[in-house]
Amino acid sequence: xxxxxxxxxxxxxxxxxxxxxxxxxxxxxxxxxxxxxxxxxxxxxxxxxxxxxxxxxxxxxxxxxxxxxxxxxxxxxxxxxxxxxxxxxxxxxxxxxxxxxxxxxxxxxxxxxxxxxxxxxxxxxxxxxxxxxxxxxxxxxxxxxxxxxxxxxxxxxxxxxxxxxxxxxxxxxxxxxxxxxxxxxxxxxxxxxxxxxxxxxxxxxxxxxxxxxxxxxxxxxx
Numbered sequence: 298x299x300x301x302x303x304x305x306x307x308x309x310x311x312x313x314x315x316x317x318x319x320x321x322x323x324x325x326x327x328x329x330x331x332x333x334x335x336x337x338x339x340x341x342x343x344x345x346x347x348x349x350x351x352x353x354x355x356x357x358x359x360x361x362x363x364x365x366x367x368x369x370x371x372x373x374x375x376x377x378x379x380x381x382x383x384x385x386x387x388x389x390x391x392x393x394x395x396x397x398x399x400x401x402x403x404x405x406x407x408x409x410x411x412x413x414x415x416x417x418x419x420x421x422x423x424x425x426x427x428x429x430x431x432x433x434x435x436x437x438x439x440x441x442x443x444x445x446x447x448x449x450x451x452x453x454x455x456x457x458x459x460x461x462x463x464x465x466x467x468x469x470x471x472x473x474x475x476x477x478x479x480x481x482x483x484x485x486x487x488x489x490x491x492x493x494x495x496x497x498x499x500x501x502x503x504x505x506x507x508x509x510x511x512x513x514x515x516x517x518x519x
Contacts, residue, residue, distance in 0.1 A: 337368075337392065337493065337496070338366045338368070338392075340496055341366060341392055341394050341489070341491050341496055342364055342366055342394055342435075342444065343435070344394075344489075344491070344496055344499070345364070345394035345396060345487075345489040345491075345499075346364065346396070346435050346437060346442050347437075348489070348499075348501065349362075349396050349487055349489075350437040350438055350440070353487055353501070353503070355396075355398070355485065355486070355487060355503065356438070356440070358398065359398035359399070359400065359440070360440055360441065360462065361398070361399040361400075361440070361441045361443070361462050361464065362396050362397065362398055362399060362440065362441065362442045362443075363396070363397050363398075363399045363442075363443060363444070364394065364395070364396050364442050364443065364444040365394070365395045365444060365445075366392070366393070366394055366395075366444070367392065367393040367394075367395070367508065368392050368493075369387065370387070370388040370391040370392065370393050370490065370508070370513055371384040371385075371386060371387050371388065371509055372384070372385055372386040372388075372509060372511075372512055372513070373385060373509040373510055374386075384509070388513055389493075390492060390493050390494065390516075390518040391490050391491065391492065391493060391513060391516065391518070392490075392491050392493050393488060393489065393490055393491075393508060393513075394488075394489040394491070395486060395487070395488050395489075395508065396442070396486055396487045396489070397484070397486030397487075398484060398486070399414070399443075399464070400414065400479065400481075400484075401413075401414045401415070401463065402414050402479045405477075405479070410477070411466060412466040412468065412473045412476055412477070413476075413477045413478070413479065414477070414478050414479055415463070415464055415465055415466040415476065416430050416431070416459065416464055416465055416466070416476065417465075417466055417468040417473055417476050418430075418465040418466060418467050418468060418469065419468050419469055419471065420469055422451065422456075423451070424450075424451055424452065424453050424456065425450045425451065426450065426451050427447055427448070427449070427450050427451070428445075428447040429451065430451055430455070430456070430459065430465075431443040431444060431445050431446075431455070431459070432445065432446050432449045432450060432451045432452070432455055433445075433446045433449055433455070434455060434458055436458075441458065441462050443458075443459075443464075482505060483505060484505060485503055485504060485505045486503075486504070486505070487501055487502070487503055488501070488502040488503075488504060488508060489501050490502070490513050490514055490516060491516075492516055492517075492518035492519070493518065494518060494519055495518065495519065498516055498517070498518060499516070500514040500515075500516055502514060
């Protein structure tokens with residue numbers, strides 16, 4: 298009788314451990330999101346990249362992705378008298394992470410315009426400089442996600458990453474006045490809307506429409 302009771306108890310314990318292990322593996326595989334940490338921008342960006350690389354079809358299409366963070370989400374409206382747009386509505390409980398492909402114009406390279414769609418490497422883009430080049434990055438699955446952070450200095454590692462993915466043009470002789478970047482209005486990106494007070498709550502929108510020109514998805518934020 299005692300042996301049977303111990304056997305049943307052990308079986309229940311094993312099943313419980315198996316269930317817990319399964320849940321943990323499932324959550325990791327789906328890109329489980331943690332709540333906001335000390336730096337909401339870094340956590341939101343990391344979570345968006347995790348989800349994008351795990352479950353977004355756009356991840357397969359390109360090698361390099363540009364990431365941006367907005368702590369102010371708004372909806373634009375058109376002033377018919379002045380023909381100018383203004384921020385009509387603010388969503389104070391939301392933050393936004395945008396992920397879009399960074400593509401190099403092949404036709405431009407064939408025309409000798411190798412500085413197109415690349416950042417300029419100059420005498421000012423030194424190690425430790427701020428705001429001259431993208432200074433933050435994450436590599437995922439052999440692909441690059443980069444973003445600008447004016448508070449974070451350019452490191453030797455980041456500079457090497459930019460060269461590695463062919464994102465720099467050597468302009469130490471100052472031959473290029475303004476770098477040119479191609480714009481393709483048909484190219485879709487991913488917009489991640491997070492609850493500002495709980496980054497485990499989010500919705501993803503795949504669109505080629507810029508932020509502010511459409512209503513953000515509804516999220517039940519506290």
